[in-house]
Amino acid sequence: MYRETIKVLDCTIRDGGLINNHHFTDEFVRAVYKALSLAGIDYMEMGYRSSRQVAPPADYGAWKYCDDEKIREIIDGIESDVKLSIMVDAHRVIEQEFAPVDQSPIDMIRVATYVKDIDKAISLVDKCHDLGYETTVNVMAISAENEHDLIEALDQLAKTPTGTVYVVDSYGYFFSEQIEYIVKLYQDHLPGKRIGMHCHNNQQLAFANTIEGIRHDSNLVDGSLYGIGRGAGNCCLELLIGFLKNPKFCIEPILKVIQDYMIPMSKDLEWGYMIPYAVTGFMNQHPRSAIAMRKTDGKDKYLEFYSQILDLLD
Amino acid sequence: MYRETIKVLDCTIRDGGLINNHHFTDEFVRAVYKALSLAGIDYMEMGYRSSRQVAPPADYGAWKYCDDEKIREIIDGIESDVKLSIMVDAHRVIEQEFAPVDQSPIDMIRVATYVKDIDKAISLVDKCHDLGYETTVNVMAISAENEHDLIEALDQLAKTPTGTVYVVDSYGYFFSEQIEYIVKLYQDHLPGKRIGMHCHNNQQLAFANTIEGIRHDSNLVDGSLYGIGRGAGNCCLELLIGFLKNPKFCIEPILKVIQDYMIPMSKDLEWGYMIPYAVTGFMNQHPRSAIAMRKTDGKDKYLEFYSQILDLLD
Numbered sequence: 001m002y003r004e005t006i007k008v009l010d011c012t013i014r015d016g017g018l019i020n021n022h023h024f025t026d027e028f029v030r031a032v033y034k035a036l037s038l039a040g041i042d043y044m045e046m047g048y049r050s051s052r053q054v055a056p057p058a059d060y061g062a063w064k065y066c067d068d069e070k071i072r073e074i075i076d077g078i079e080s081d082v083k084l085s086i087m088v089d090a091h092r093v094i095e096q097e098f099a100p101v102d103q104s105p106i107d108m109i110r111v112a113t114y115v116k117d118i119d120k121a122i123s124l125v126d127k128c129h130d131l132g133y134e135t136t137v138n139v140m141a142i143s144a145e146n147e148h149d150l151i152e153a154l155d156q157l158a159k160t161p162t163g164t165v166y167v168v169d170s171y172g173y174f175f176s177e178q179i180e181y182i183v184k185l186y187q188d189h190l191p192g193k194r195i196g197m198h199c200h201n202n203q204q205l206a207f208a209n210t211i212e213g214i215r216h217d218s219n220l221v222d223g224s225l226y227g228i229g230r231g232a233g234n235c236c237l238e239l240l241i242g243f244l245k246n247p248k249f250c251i252e253p254i255l256k257v258i259q260d261y262m263i264p265m266s267k268d269l270e271w272g273y274m275i276p277y278a279v280t281g282f283m284n285q286h287p288r289s290a291i292a293m294r295k296t297d298g299k300d301k302y303l304e305f306y307s308q309i310l311d312l313l314d
Numbered sequence: 315m316y317r318e319t320i321k322v323l324d325c326t327i328r329d330g331g332l333i334n335n336h337h338f339t340d341e342f343v344r345a346v347y348k349a350l351s352l353a354g355i356d357y358m359e360m361g362y363r364s365s366r367q368v369a370p371p372a373d374y375g376a377w378k379y380c381d382d383e384k385i386r387e388i389i390d391g392i393e394s395d396v397k398l399s400i401m402v403d404a405h406r407v408i409e410q411e412f413a414p415v416d417q418s419p420i421d422m423i424r425v426a427t428y429v430k431d432i433d434k435a436i437s438l439v440d441k442c443h444d445l446g447y448e449t450t451v452n453v454m455a456i457s458a459e460n461e462h463d464l465i466e467a468l469d470q471l472a473k474t475p476t477g478t479v480y481v482v483d484s485y486g487y488f489f490s491e492q493i494e495y496i497v498k499l500y501q502d503h504l505p506g507k508r509i510g511m512h513c514h515n516n517q518q519l520a521f522a523n524t525i526e527g528i529r530h531d532s533n534l535v536d537g538s539l540y541g542i543g544r545g546a547g548n549c550c551l552e553l554l555i556g557f558l559k560n561p562k563f564c565i566e567p568i569l570k571v572i573q574d575y576m577i578p579m580s581k582d583l584e585w586g587y588m589i590p591y592a593v594t595g596f597m598n599q600h601p602r603s604a605i606a607m608r609k610t611d612g613k614d615k616y617l618e619f620y621s622q623i624l625d626l627l628d
Contacts, residue, residue, distance in 0.1 A: 175557065176490060176525065176529075177529065201518070204518050204521050204522070205521065205522050207517065207522075208489070208518070208521075211489055212490065215490075236518065239517050239596070242517070242592065242593075242595075243596065252620065252621075255616040255617045256616070256617045258616060259589070263614050272587075273586075273587075275569060275572060278550070278552060278556065279556075279569075282557065300573050301573060303566055303570045303573060306565070306569055
């Protein structure tokens with residue numbers, strides 16, 4: 001698939017940070033930045049800009065806050081065209097500050113929001129836009145929203161200055177037919193906006209659904225190295241780059257950083273396809289119960305887990 | 315997705331057998347048969363009917379031969395509506411014998427063939443059909459065939475008594491757009507025949523491509539427990555059953571046999587998504603080089619492997 005307008009965002013550090021409380025080493029983050037730069041990836045997401053009031057530094061690593069100064073340390077001396085993004089939860093904005101874009105290493109601020117918090121998201125978009133940042137709005141967990149409310153939110157977003165609105169399949173529930181439907185719904189209600197895709201791999205559909213989005217003209221797509229991310233993880237960046245035909249992309253640095261860092265890391269951190277995530281996926285549930293059970297001695301008691309999920313729905 | 319005509323075949327023992335020379339224990343095969351019976355799965359594939367001249371018994375377990383008597387031992391005493399199938403390679407038929415269907419526990423014989431061996435496949439189909447068996451023809455590696463030859467083979471198959479012709483993505487190369495194209499090509503050239511789907515998971519697309527086939531009216535689809543199969547493995551049966559809405563299917567016995575057998579087995583046998591299989595997948599190559607390198611000390615040297623594949627193509 002070649003279309004010059006398709007841009008790729010790597011969310012390794014940000015979504016991967018959800019499994020280790022954002023404690024990635026500087027060496028690793030720098031290696032990822034270097035690899036993405038060589039590979040021609042368009043954006044790298046460094047983490048969250050969280051409030052230290054809500055998320056105390058005793059509990060989290062640097063990538064929970066993504067201070068401009070910290071980012072500068074990482075990228076210092078590495079030649080790169082990669083733009084940097086950070087994520088902010090619309091419902092957790094308290095005292096976070098953002099420098100004007102020309103005083104910051106960050107290019108793009110992605111606002112994660114639930115439909116119910118859309119007004120908070122819009123207020124943050126306006127603020128970031130005024131400071132000169134590119135913005136996206138990532139509407140989470142839409143497979144569990146009713147369509148009337150989702151459409152109202154999309155209609156509101158249509159009037160904002162944000163350039164991109166994301167389809168976020170937080171529960172890894174959707175299959176291709178639903179992705180097609182949702183992307184077209186977004187397009188109908190967001191004239192002129194770019195559509196983004198952020199898919200989870202609960203049912204091994206993250207890459208397939210990302211492709212499906214691309215086929216229906218989504219032009220900003222997320223991947224992560226070896227699919228790292230919370231629970232079942234994300235669309236694998238290496239698969240995306242194997243699929244996209246734009247000659248500016250180069251897969252070798254991606255393969256190298258996976259062999260050097262992701263494979264050793266996968267011995268200590270757990271992510272990827274597992275039965276409990278498949279179950280929450282096809283049941284259209286938040287993965288939190290699956291994540292919790294994977295930390296217990298009963299982590300492979302799938303039948304019991306399935307029965308608990310059924311009980312919860314009663 | 316509900317359509318009464320969709321039938322599901324489990325190829326755990328057959329395709330999984332390719333990673334352990336078909337040495338599954340009777341206890342395991344019996345547990346799988348029991349689980350599939352309780353889960354309402356339509357077909358279970360027991361393995362190959364190989365020639366002992368070509369495949370000497372010193373090298374292989376019982377499921378390389380699938381003698382009728384051996385199968386009878388396994389299924390004895392288990393109540394079941396599951397039909398049984400075996401696979402035969404069209405290009406490796408020498409001295410294998412098949413009893414008439416009413417004297418055999420087997421219901422269906424699947425003929426695996428390359429396009430070049432289609433006449434051998436047809437001769438075997440005719441023979442099995444005369445003995446009363448259901449048959450399918452599984453045309454392998456079609457992503458690497460030229461379309462002219464493939465069409466000629468399909469046109470020949472159209473005139474045979476076989477009921478089903480399979481799309482087999484042996485290299486795990488196809489994505490959804492290509493699956494749609496191929497399934498429609500099959501339909502055009504095989505009027506009245508059922509289309510089967512057998513997908514490999516090199517690019518994490520086995521489940522997605524199987525769904526894509528179903529959307530375009532494929533009605534016999536293969537899965538395996540936890541995706542077991544050679545290299546990157548197959549479409550996960552548990553995902554298929556989570557997706558299909560026919561109330562005759564029941565997922566609990568599948569989850570149970572996965573937790574009891576597949577998870578322990580996955581500590582000793584390797585299958586599933588890995589970078590070398592992704593590489594051969596998106597390069598449209600046979601996975602043999604990836605399978606070989608995974609048995610060496612350099613099994614995680616992805617960059618070197620990619621470069622070898624590039625060299626091979628020169």
